Amino acid sequence: MTSIAPVPAEGERQFMSQTMQNGQMAQTLAGPPAIVLDKVNKWYGAMHVLRDVSLTVTEKERVVVCGPSGSGKSTMIRCINRLETHQEGRIIVDGTELTDDLRALDTIRREVGMVFQSFNLFPHLTILENCTLAPIWVRKMPKAEAEALAMSYLERVKIPEQAKKYPGQLSGGQQQRVAIARALCMKPKIMLFDEPTSALDPEMIKEVLDTMIGLADDGMTMVCVTHEMGFARQVAHRVVFMDRGEVVESGAPGELFENPRTDRLKLFLSQILRGH
C-alpha cells in the first residue's frame, strides 16, 4: 500500500483525460470471452473465501483486481489456473471448463502464464534454463529453438546479459522480470499477475510495471491483482474491487476511482491513497 505509483499523480486533469481514454477502450472491447467465472464459490474449511464470484474477461482485455488483504482476490486469480480448486460454480478458460480432468488442465495451463508475488524462479537453474524449461519439456521444443526464444524474451524484459546467472545473483526487480519472460516463453494467450510488485523494493517497482505496460501495449489478455492504482489507471480497461470474497464493484478505472458507489470501496480507496 505504500508503494510508489509508476505514473505520479500530476493533477486531476491528466487523470481525467486518461480515464476517458480507458473508458472508451473498455467500451470498444467486445471480443469473445477469454475467462468466464460464473457464480464461483470456495471454502477453506468453514471459511467462505469466494462468494458467488462472477467475472467475464474478454480477449485482449486488461483487468486489474484490487481489494483489501483477505478479500479473496489472490484466491480468485489462482482459481483461474487451478492452483486452487473451487467448490461451486463454473470457470471456463479459453473455451475449456476447469474440472478434475487433468488433460483439460494441462491445456489450460499451457495457455495461461502466471507471475507470482515471490517470483518463484527455480534457484538451481540459470536464468536461461528457467525460461527454456517449460518450452522444452511441455511444448517439446528443440533446445536451440527454446534458447533463441528465451533470449528474445529476456531481451524484451531488458536482461539478456544475465542469462547465464542464477536467480540468487539477481535483484528482486530483475528476478520478477525473468519470471515474466519465463511465463511468456510458453506463448500464453492469457497472463495472470498475482501482486507482482508487492515483494519488491520501491525503486524496483517501476521496472516491473514498465515491462507489464509493454505487454499490455501488445494486446495481451491480462488479469492483474495489484494495489498499483497508477498502473490500473494507465493500463486497465476495467478494475474489479473485491472485499470479503465478493466482487463489490467493477468498472472503468476512472469511473471507479472518482465515483465509488459503495462505502467499502470508498474506505479502501481512502486507505490506499493515504499510503501514496
Add this chain to the structure above:
Amino acid sequence: MSHATVTAEPVPTPARLQAKVAAIGPLAWARTNLFGSVWSTAVTLALGYLIARVAVSLFAWGVLHAVWSVPYGSTGIADTSVCQNLKGIGACWAVLGDKYRLILFGRYPYDQQWRPAIVVLLFIGLYAVSGMRRFWRKELALIWIVTLTLVGILMWGGVLGLPLVTEDYWGGLPITLILATFGLAFAFPLAVLVALGRRSTGLPAVRMLCVLYVEIIRGVPLIAVLFMASVMFPLFMPAGVNVDKLLRAQIAFILFAAAYLAEVIRGGLQALPKGQSEAADALGLSYWKKTRLIVLPQALRLVIPPLVNTFIGFFKDTSLVLIIGLFDLLTMGKVALSDPPWQSFSTEVYIGLAVVYIAFCYAMSKYSRSLERDLNRARAR
C-alpha cells in the same frame, strides 16, 4: 601527529614487524587459545601430558616393539611365541599379514581370490566415477548396470571359464560392499518413491501405505528384520522354493534402509517452498516432470548431510548380517581370530578392520562436504 605516522609507515621498526608476525603465527594462536589464563595453562599442560603419554606408549606398542612377521614351523603353522612373549608390550601385526586374505575375501577359494579382489576395485572405481559430476548423465546408469553385472559374473563365475563359486563361500569385504552398494542403490529410489507417496495429497491410499511402511519398518530393529528374512521368510515359501540367504538379507537391508532414507528425503521435500511446485504447475509441467526437474534436485540438495549420515550408518550396519550367518568383513575378523595360534590378538585384528571401515566412511563424508560446496557455489547468493 599525522605527520609522524606518515613518515613512520614506510620503514616499520623491527620490533613492530616481529609483533605482527607473532600475531598471526602459531605462537600467537597458542598464546591466546592454550595459555590465555592460569586455568587454561593448567588444563593445557595436564592434557598435553596425557596425550603425550598415550602417544608415546602407542608408538612403543604399535611401532617400536611391534612384531611384523613370525616364523612358520615345518607343519606350516605359525609360531606365535614371539608375539605371546611381547603381549601388552608390542603389537603383533603379523596376524594381519597372516590372515588378511581370509579377512578380506573369506573362504573364497584361495587360488580364485583375485576375483573378489577385482570386485573390490570395481566397487571403488564405481564410487569414484559416480562421485564425479561430469559423469552425472544418463550413461552413469549404464555404467552401474555393467559394473554390477561384472561383479556378479566375477563372484559367481560358472561362465567364461571361471569356476563356479556359490554364495556360501563368499565373505569379507566383497560381502560388505555388495550389501552396502546394492542395498543403498536400490533403497534410494524406493525411498524417493515412498517419500513422494507419503506427501501425495490426491492418493490417500498410497499415502497410508507409505506411512504404514515407514512406521512399521522404523519400529523394528534391523536385527529383527534380518532374522525375519532369514528364519521366518522361508517358512512362508512353498516347499522347494529356496531363496538364497544373501539375497534375503539384501532385500531385508534394502527395505530397512529405504524407510530411513525416505524420512530424510521427506524432510527435504518439506523444506522446499510451496511456490516452487506452484510455479512448475503454472508452467504446465506434469507431476513427474515437476518432481524430476524442480522438486527433487532441490530437495535432495538440501538433505545431503543427513543423507550421507544415513549412508554411513548403513554401511556399518551391514556388519549385523553376522547374526544370520553371513560372513561380512567384521565377521571374517572374528573367524580369523578363531585360529588357535592367533586367538589372543584381537586388538590388532580389530584395529585393522577399523582402518578399513574408517577409510570408506571418511571418504563418504569428505565427498559429501565437497559436493555440498560445489553445489552451493553454483547458486551463490
